[in-house]
Amino acid sequence: MIKLLYSRFYNELLRFCVSLSHDVAFAEDIVQETYLRALANADILSELPEAKCRVWLYRTAKNIFIDHVRRLAKSIEPAQEPASEDDYSKVMVQMMCCHLPENERTLFLLRYLHGYNSTELGEMFGIPPSTVRARLASARARLKKYFNEN
Incomplete structure (x- = not known):
């Protein structure tokens, strides 16, 4: 199931993450983390229809991005x-x-x-x-x- 989701939605999800982060390398990291979480939740995703799996991927990627932004906002970088x-x-x-x-x-x-x-x-x-x-x-x-x- 994860291979199917990867082949169908990787490029689409990457474009979405680039639009969020404006950084291709960071967007690739987000997509990689999204698919790692998909692997960890493969049992749940295998029971969902493809459309809901797509929604799950997008929501997970967005949440990963938001978590990263929040962590950045909380940390003060040394000069x-x-x-x-x-x-x-x-x-x-x-x-x-x-x-x-x-x-x-x-x-x-x-x-x-x-x-x-x-x-x-x-x-x-x-x-x-x-x-x-x-x-x-x-x-x-x-x-x-x-x-x-x-």
Whole structure:
């Protein structure tokens, strides 16, 4: 069953992952991890019709991507070069974001530090762009309120 899914959906799934990550090598890693999880869940997938297996593959790939993005958002990378004022600003923003709920923090960091727009974030998380904008507005309001009180 996994061989059939691989032959039918590999290229399609790879294109989907490239559209999410904008990085071919990372997209290939996501697809590889997706098929490894498919192997681990082969007993479940063998009972599903092909269309549902396709949905399972896409959802799994998207979840792997989101997990990776969340891990990146939580980690602070050490500076390789002498720190600039912009680097300090990024660290300050990340520190401020610890006062936000996780869903707002992730969107805020991806939007303002990594440059994704609301449409791209909506596609990544499976929510409408208007919801992304509303959550970003809520995050900004929370930060403003918090820092005006302190």
